[in-house]
Amino acid sequence: MIGFLLGSVSQRAKSFLYRVSLVMKPQVVFVLGGPGAGKGTQCSKIVENYNYTHLSAGDLLRAERSRKESEFGQLIDNYIKEGKIVPVEITINLLRKAMEETMQKDDKKFRFLIDGFPRNEDNLTGWDTVMVGKADVKFVLFFDCSNEVCIDRCLERGKSSGRTDDNRESLEKRIQTYLQSTRPIIELYEKRGKVHTVDASRSLDKVFADVKVVLDKEG
Numbered sequence: 001m002i003g004f005l006l007g008s009v010s011q012r013a014k015s016f017l018y019r020v021s022l023v024m025k026p027q028v029v030f031v032l033g034g035p036g037a038g039k040g041t042q043c044s045k046i047v048e049n050y051n052y053t054h055l056s057a058g059d060l061l062r063a064e065r066s067r068k069e070s071e072f073g074q075l076i077d078n079y080i081k082e083g084k085i086v087p088v089e090i091t092i093n094l095l096r097k098a099m100e101e102t103m104q105k106d107d108k109k110f111r112f113l114i115d116g117f118p119r120n121e122d123n124l125t126g127w128d129t130v131m132v133g134k135a136d137v138k139f140v141l142f143f144d145c146s147n148e149v150c151i152d153r154c155l156e157r158g159k160s161s162g163r164t165d166d167n168r169e170s171l172e173k174r175i176q177t178y179l180q181s182t183r184p185i186i187e188l189y190e191k192r193g194k195v196h197t198v199d200a201s202r203s204l205d206k207v208f209a210d211v212k213v214v215l216d217k218e219g
Contacts (some may be wrong), residue, residue: 024110026099026135031115032186033143035165035174036150036157037200038207042143043113045208050215053102053109057117060094061086062163080165083173085119085181088126096130113141120181124188138218140189141211143200147175 029052031039043054065076072090079086095114102109118124151171158166165174189195196214200207 024107026103027111028135028137029111029113030117030137030140030189031113031143032119032140032182033200034145034147034150034178034182035171036153037143037145038153038204039115039143041204042198042200042208042211043115045204046113046211046215049212050111051109052111052113054113054115055095055098056115057091057095057119058115060098061091064090064094081170083165083170083177085123085177088123091117091123092126092130099135118182118185119177120185124185137194140186140195141214142186142195142197143207144197145200147179149201150175 031043033039040054040056040059043052043056046052047054061076061080064070065073065080067073070076076086076090095117099112102112118127151168154166154171155168157163164170186195196218198207198210198214
């Protein structure tokens with residue numbers, strides 16, 4: 001079933017992106033970092049100051065998990081609670097749909113911050129299978145932060161966020177998943193010369209000052 005879904009996603013993505021390619025390919029920045037590194041907060045600041053649309057892979061998955069008619073809701077819930085990475089076919093389908101809807105509403109909205117993706121080699125392979133040549137990945141914006149700071153931030157956030165994965169047990173699993181699966185993807189892009197690293201352990205304003213330098217340079 002998963003293989004069929006990937007093929008279906010690929011065909012729909014090719015059809016949609018062929019149409020919009022006559023105007024402009026989606027310009028994508030992958031935003032990566034550990035849980036609690038401040039990816040979402042910084043993406044919100046970027047959207048306020050630059051012409052980007054923020055797509056959070058995690059938020060899209062949580063929204064899909066909560067949608068009553070979703071056939072993947074329970075599966076997504078199980079993966080998130082275990083701190084595991086949701087099957088790539090589901091995540092790419094949600095990202096593709098979100099980009100499609102955004103560009104259909106406004107064809108000038110073709111620049112996207114994709115937050116929390118790709119999280120492992122399977123994610124990257126899936127992206128290349130479906131989206132290669134159909135969307136341009138400009139670079140990776142990497143928010144580098146120590147595990148201790150990330151955990152403390154998430155525990156504080158968990159007091160009000162209502163997120164089921166903002167607890168120490170889930171966080172420790174998420175940190176290990178990040179170190180084992182996502183860091184190698186960042187290192188791969190570093191070898192390609194496509195990573196901009198920002199020290200995310202500092203205050204929001206100091207971090208964003210460095211982000212602005214990157215975006216002003218990259219356009």
